[in-house]
Amino acid sequence: MAMTEAEKKRLQRQRAEDERRALSDATYPYLKETFSEFLKYEGNYVNVEIALALAGIEAPLIEDERDPHTCALEEVIVDVEDPFPGAKGAIGRAEVMIDCFMDAAIELACVVNSYKRQEIEARLAELESSPETDKAEAMKEAVKLNKLLDRLKKQVRRNFPVWKVTGV
Template identity: 45%
Template sequence: MAMTEAEKKRAQRARKKQEHDASLDSTYSYLKEPFFKWLERTDGGGDWTAAEAEMNLASIELPMFEDDRGPYPNDDAFGEDIDDCYTGYIGSIGRAEILVRSLVGAASCIASTINQYKQEEVKARLAELENPETADRATAIQEAVRLNKILDQLQKRVRMDLPSWKVTDI
């Protein structure tokens, strides 16, 4: 069966995204000093120390960058498909870029999980307020208004501003 125009366009976009993701960062050919050496020499411009502090607050240890190894795992826990995740990333700078990508992805997943939990709990409290045995209806109505405002806030998206760390297709 022939593909519809929409399916063709979706496939074209998917191919273009795959090519884009696989392409090397446009800055790589200009990077002479390896990232791990630059980190040693400059202490990450101070921001690396701040990142370590942020990670420590979350009880997570920031990986060490002591050599120019690329972004490959130390074991085969994820199987052969894991190599596709690292296409287009080279050396210690590539490992740092994967770290950013992974942390942003993890933060998004964690935020989504927290959001889902809070929405379910707030909706459960709203359901409890619908009980006609509640003695003070005026207080119950005020609480319901407050809970609905909380739900409205939880249904919004948060936008984070990050410096660009990957440049491709230039």
């Protein structure tokens, strides 16, 4: 079956994105001080530690210039040709961490969203099938539950400063 124009364009965009991600960061040649040295006196990394600690996660220490692949779990990157294209040293590790944290947050948000929608839909089904419920009260509750479902269908957008520059 032939692809639609939208599917072709989506595939083209995906290829371009994959090519862009495979490039090294254009800022690397201009970075003289190592990132691990910079972190020794950068006070804001404590905010990363606090944010992760609130979630029960210990923040990774970036005390040396090891590449990202040296810190990844072997079973996750086995048989992957280049799991971290273009990422080098501590700054590459930090860039990979950002991408991974965002991916994990997106996936966790999907799981939580799915759970909540499933539970709310179950409460709606209970309201419909319950003969003992006051109809007026049931209608109010159904309206509220449907509003919750409508809100859960929306997307959230968060702004981030640019942390990786490729394709310049």
